[in-house]
Amino acid sequence: MSLAEIAGLLADRTRAAFCLALFDGRAWTAGELARHAGVSASTASEQLSRLIAGGLLTEERQGRHRYVRLSGPAAAQLIENLASFAPDAAGPANLRESTRLGAEARARTCYDHLAGQLGVSVATAALDRGLVTEEAGLAVTEPGRRWFADLGIDLSALRGSRPLLRTCLDWTERRNHLAGAAGAALCARALDRRWVERIGSGRALRITPEGRTAFRDLLGLDLTAA
Structure with a gap:
């Protein structure tokens, strides 16, 4: 995958929110991430599939639940480095x-x-x-x-x-x-x-x-x- 394609994966607010949430190192369900980002289950599923296909996330299935996590330290380092260049200038909303x-x-x-x-x-x-x-x-x-x-x-x-x-x-x-x-x-x-x-x-x-x-x-x- 090219640099532009990897950058494109994180250029979407929903996908970026998922990656930042997963920065706690734990596995989240698709439903938990959907609620966290305030999107529908179908939107979450679509965006998670793109992140998995791009190698930033991995998935595990247990019964009916689909768990995802960051694919490893390299993905975490990439996201952390990008986050350091993009502080939230808007400040807290509430x-x-x-x-x-x-x-x-x-x-x-x-x-x-x-x-x-x-x-x-x-x-x-x-x-x-x-x-x-x-x-x-x-x-x-x-x-x-x-x-x-x-x-x-x-x-x-x-x-x-x-x-x-x-x-x-x-x-x-x-x-x-x-x-x-x-x-x-x-x-x-x-x-x-x-x-x-x-x-x-x-x-x-x-x-x-x-x-x-x-x-x-x-x-x-x-x-x-x-």
């Missing part, structure tokens, strides 16, 4: 949307890693503490490997097609947060240990009291106001 955007700005998932103020704070602290380095490209240091190991994350087991660690430009903070396999593993650990909790069905996260303690002890972060 109080509910304003509340959602505020929560997402504080802490959210960016596909499968931490983003928002929390994600950027984690990335900054990791650099300041020498857990990662940018001296010869972004990499985990030996102290960083031990830090991950103390969390029960074996970085050597994360080898695969995606980078172990990379930066991702945060579209609300305009600074980098940590992505890649290591960033995803850290996000998964934070969710597993309930340092953060999902707010509803969206991307926003709530930092729990346990999370404030953990991030303070592990990275020296003061998240009392988060």
